Amino acid sequence: MSSDPKSGAGLILQALEDQGVEVIFGYPGGAVLPIYDEIFKQDRIKHVLVRHEQGAVHAAEGYARSSGKPGVVLVTSGPGATNAVTGLTDALMDSVPVVCLSGQVATHLIGSDAFQECDTVGITRGCTKHNWLVKSAADLPRVIHEAFYVAKSGRPGPVVVDVPKDVQFETADYVGPANVRHRTYRPQLKGSMESIKEAVDLIAAAERPIFYTGGGVINSGRAATQLLREFVRATGFPITSTLMGLGAYPANDPQWLGMLGMHGTYEANWAMNQCDLMINIGARFDDRITGRLDAFSPNSKKIHIDIDPSSINKNVMVDVAIVGDAAHVLEDLTRVWKSSARPPRKQGLEAWWERIGEWRAKNSLSFENSQSVIKPQYAIQRLYELTKHRETYITTEVGQHQMWAAQHYHFDEPNRWMTSGGLGTMGYGLPAAIGVQMAHPEKLVIDVAGEASILMNMQELSTAVQYRLPVKVFILNNQYMGMVRQWQELLHGGRYSESYTAALPDFVKLAEAYHATGLQVTSPADVDGVIEEMIKTDGPVVVDCVVDKEENCFPMIPSGAAHNDMILGPEDASQQISDEGKVLV
Amino acid sequence: MTESQSQERHVLAILVDNEAGVLARVIGLFSGRGYNIDSLTVAEVDVEAHTSRITVVTIGTPMVIEQIRAQLERLVPVHKVVDLTVRGPSVEREMALIKVVGTGDKRVEALRLSEAFRARVIDTTHSSFVFELTGASDKIDAFVGLMRPLGLTDVSRTGVVGISRGPEAM
Numbered sequence: 001m002s003s004d005p006k007s008g009a010g011l012i013l014q015a016l017e018d019q020g021v022e023v024i025f026g027y028p029g030g031a032v033l034p035i036y037d038e039i040f041k042q043d044r045i046k047h048v049l050v051r052h053e054q055g056a057v058h059a060a061e062g063y064a065r066s067s068g069k070p071g072v073v074l075v076t077s078g079p080g081a082t083n084a085v086t087g088l089t090d091a092l093m094d095s096v097p098v099v100c101l102s103g104q105v106a107t108h109l110i111g112s113d114a115f116q117e118c119d120t121v122g123i124t125r126g127c128t129k130h131n132w133l134v135k136s137a138a139d140l141p142r143v144i145h146e147a148f149y150v151a152k153s154g155r156p157g158p159v160v161v162d163v164p165k166d167v168q169f170e171t172a173d174y175v176g177p178a179n180v181r182h183r184t185y186r187p188q189l190k191g192s193m194e195s196i197k198e199a200v201d202l203i204a205a206a207e208r209p210i211f212y213t214g215g216g217v218i219n220s221g222r223a224a225t226q227l228l229r230e231f232v233r234a235t236g237f238p239i240t241s242t243l244m245g246l247g248a249y250p251a252n253d254p255q256w257l258g259m260l261g262m263h264g265t266y267e268a269n270w271a272m273n274q275c276d277l278m279i280n281i282g283a284r285f286d287d288r289i290t291g292r293l294d295a296f297s298p299n300s301k302k303i304h305i306d307i308d309p310s311s312i313n314k315n316v317m318v319d320v321a322i323v324g325d326a327a328h329v330l331e332d333l334t335r336v337w338k339s340s341a342r343p344p345r346k347q348g349l350e351a352w353w354e355r356i357g358e359w360r361a362k363n364s365l366s367f368e369n370s371q372s373v374i375k376p377q378y379a380i381q382r383l384y385e386l387t388k389h390r391e392t393y394i395t396t397e398v399g400q401h402q403m404w405a406a407q408h409y410h411f412d413e414p415n416r417w418m419t420s421g422g423l424g425t426m427g428y429g430l431p432a433a434i435g436v437q438m439a440h441p442e443k444l445v446i447d448v449a450g451e452a453s454i455l456m457n458m459q460e461l462s463t464a465v466q467y468r469l470p471v472k473v474f475i476l477n478n479q480y481m482g483m484v485r486q487w488q489e490l491l492h493g494g495r496y497s498e499s500y501t502a503a504l505p506d507f508v509k510l511a512e513a514y515h516a517t518g519l520q521v522t523s524p525a526d527v528d529g530v531i532e533e534m535i536k537t538d539g540p541v542v543v544d545c546v547v548d549k550e551e552n553c554f555p556m557i558p559s560g561a562a563h564n565d566m567i568l569g570p571e572d573a574s575q576q577i578s579d580e581g582k583v584l585v
Numbered sequence: 586m587t588e589s590q591s592q593e594r595h596v597l598a599i600l601v602d603n604e605a606g607v608l609a610r611v612i613g614l615f616s617g618r619g620y621n622i623d624s625l626t627v628a629e630v631d632v633e634a635h636t637s638r639i640t641v642v643t644i645g646t647p648m649v650i651e652q653i654r655a656q657l658e659r660l661v662p663v664h665k666v667v668d669l670t671v672r673g674p675s676v677e678r679e680m681a682l683i684k685v686v687g688t689g690d691k692r693v694e695a696l697r698l699s700e701a702f703r704a705r706v707i708d709t710t711h712s713s714f715v716f717e718l719t720g721a722s723d724k725i726d727a728f729v730g731l732m733r734p735l736g737l738t739d740v741s742r743t744g745v746v747g748i749s750r751g752p753e754a755m
Contacts, residue, residue: 310655
């Protein structure tokens, strides 16, 4: 290893390599040319040229969430950085580790309104976990190593390192990651033993318990998933999960109640409402989950395990708070549980499971299928049946199709489900699928899309084609922004203001224009055939699956309502939504 | 559920790395999440360790105050956050520079009152005083109120600084 001074750009590449970076998603521009020159001179780190910087960040998110490693983004100054803002905010809301390097105008030009100048650290302060403006090449290696540490540690999140162009040329000595230790940032990983013992006492005494788990379990890693599965099975308790946590516990297991929340199952939401003990692991009592807060699980004791202390008591007051990493806490919890001389907890839950069985019998995900028109739920069910035997990775855009995918595609493994949960970013799925495919070149990657969402980052199909990434885009095309239309139906008298797209492209021709394959299906009888063709076709494929235009996503907790106030289907949908509910999103 | 709790005033002491943008992060947290700032002071307190101390006076329900503390602690350059109001006895002080313009009886009355408040005269002309006054915020409020009819023209206040009583740090 040479100790010769390197240019700032060279230091960046060296630091990225030492951080184990395999791929950068980026887009060049004036303020990052020296870094691109270094990329050109080496072949250890691959670069994926996206078509829009938002796509770069979503691709990095897809890469990160499917691999557990941080995603890396490189953008230029000004518009490069501002285009990345949506992706960074998305990564912040969903706790995805992303390291975004941005070019900046030369230090002596900062503040002069120079060409392609913007206050990147100012703009991204609110949408990153932390950010840095590096004014000297000597600081670059340290800052980049710190950036990876901050992005990955504790509750993961996006970080930005803004590097002025003159700093990319300036020379300095390299410092390896082993020699860098952040001054202050030390997230707490081990939970307090006292709280863990309190939790075990509650678990031992509960009559109507439920596990409610979230993305934190998946972020914690495979060990957390494994420990969760063992602990849940040892207790015999029912388990539900947020949208972000799907796959941590296998959906094919009898203790699994399905997803909870606004479009969760009847049994999951009723069990949350009626439980006497709730064990929240790595979820944050988001408003999509709780519904009306003052009616949220009124008679339960609540245990909350979270690595982020600010998630505790933010929306819901809890009885036992355990700050720590899911895997560490689950390990201690299991140990204390096993060592406590109590009878196995599977006993005494019969009555609770019986009630859950009654709720399950409602079969809340059922829908009326049709012989003439493709029901979107049916399309997802078929997609699941025809891909479940493979290692399949699903990304989504945002809207009805996303909820149908969450309901009807069943995940047995973590890191297989990439969706924009917190921010709800239309246009997430296709670039995310590109990132997933980069991390898993041989696997089947499908973006379940809507026809409106896909148009927001359609340009990334060009990226997929360039890098021969065989991502499959499965569009549930109902010509409406379906979730907007559904809310307009429920809340605004069916006045479908601007939610219908009157001039959609021909998605088959559009795919072909990008040198990808386009397929269309309009009849339920042909759904299986087109899915099979999609899978066996080499390279990127776009499927235009023309579905029922007015199908709504049920079950649903209307905004402002409680868990036990669910709408199961169109026949309940006429019920009045309160004025308080109408102002909620 | 937050409505049922009453609003309380709390003084938070925040020890941070004195790096570019750290104040913007703290202020941005308050504005971005809709928390109140009644008063804010900041200065470097340890040149070698390169740390600054920020004192924020905020108003909120106990649940919100606790959330503010947790959110502040989450910021990467924040070393430590102490809620001086919860922690135990503490002292707080504020300094103000107060300009009063006038002649005759009003001028005499202003000077007489300043003595009662133990304010110092740090600048004077034939028609003006600048008083320096240190104390709790309500003392400064009271003095400013008394000066208003006597020719008050300008008030410059530092905002509250606080520290815990006794041998413990922070």
